[in-house]
Amino acid sequence: MKVEVAQSEDQIKEVFHIRKTVFVEEQKVPLEEEIDEYENDSTHFVLYDEKMAVGAGRFRILGGIGKVERICVLKSLRGKGAGRKLMLAIEEYAKRQPLSQLKLNAQTYAIPFYEGLGYQVTSDEFLDAGIPHKTMKKNI
DSSP: OOOEOOHHHHHHHHHHHHHHHIIIIIIIOOOHSOOOGGGGGGGEEEEEEEEEEEEEEEEEEEEEEEEEEEEOOOOGGGTHHHHHHHHHHHHHHHHTTOOSEEEEEGGGGHHHHHHHOOOOOOOOOOETEEEEEEEEEEEO
């Protein structure tokens, strides 16, 4: 598996296809909430297994903090290290920016995954698109 910064139009289409599959189709997030006004201000990542796009995520900088968002992996690759590979690639990218901290809003079921990567819960539970989340942060 390898992770690439999505630069071509085809790669961006792959990112949106994966996000729509996971968030819109599986989790029933409305499309207008999933694809938002921050798409053009974000760096998008795509995870490949061989030549097939199987994961996606995005990254942007807000007030000097790196924000990791929209992390998703197709169902067939979950639990096989794909999400970890994606996150580590985004973190490596973030370390090349003038940042000292990353944050993300984790769906509560995924908190143990992010804790395993060194993130710590920093908020109470809240709903985003009707799904329970907590904010998590990590110093880099």
